[in-house]
Amino acid sequence: MRILINIFDIRTCHISKNKSQGANPMTAFSPEGRVATRKRTLLGAKIIFNDGHSVFDCLVRNLSDTGALIQIENPLAAPNTFDLQLSDERLMACAVRWRKINSMGVEFV
Structure with missing residues (x-):
């Protein structure tokens, strides 16, 4: 049936x-x-982890109140949780929700 x-x-x-x-x-x-509604962006940002001793440059391609789409050369190298510092000096704690070849989605925690 x-x-x-x-x-x-x-x-x-x-x-x-x-x-x-x-x-x-x-x-x-x-x-x-x-x-939350996403906004398309092209913001330079930094993924900061390891108590501030390790940093990856990245681009934030879209942004919402609850998370972001990050473009990064090797998303597998980024840890599951990190701080994201935007070019305007905002700092947000993030948890990775998914990864693709050159991007990843994060949720703000």
């Missing part, structure tokens, strides 16, 4: 429910399940 689900109906119900609760429907049900 096959059960077919109309995705549009499910999304409409979900968004309608969130609207009544005061949530933003654009972020409440993003295609990637994100909670």
Whole structure:
């Protein structure tokens, strides 16, 4: 037995429910399940770890209140947790959530 689900109906119900609760429907049900809206950026940054003794240069390609997409030459060399210092001197503690060939996604902790 096959059960077919109309995705549009499910999304409409979900968004309608969130609207009544005061949530933003654009972020409440993003295609990637994100909670916060991302902003495209091209910020120079530094990955700092090992008590400040080790640093990797990187680029922040997008940024939100909860995390960032970081472009780095070798994401496997970065530890699972580190501090990210943006070019405007903001410093954020990060935890890696995923890695690809030359990028990684982090969540601010």
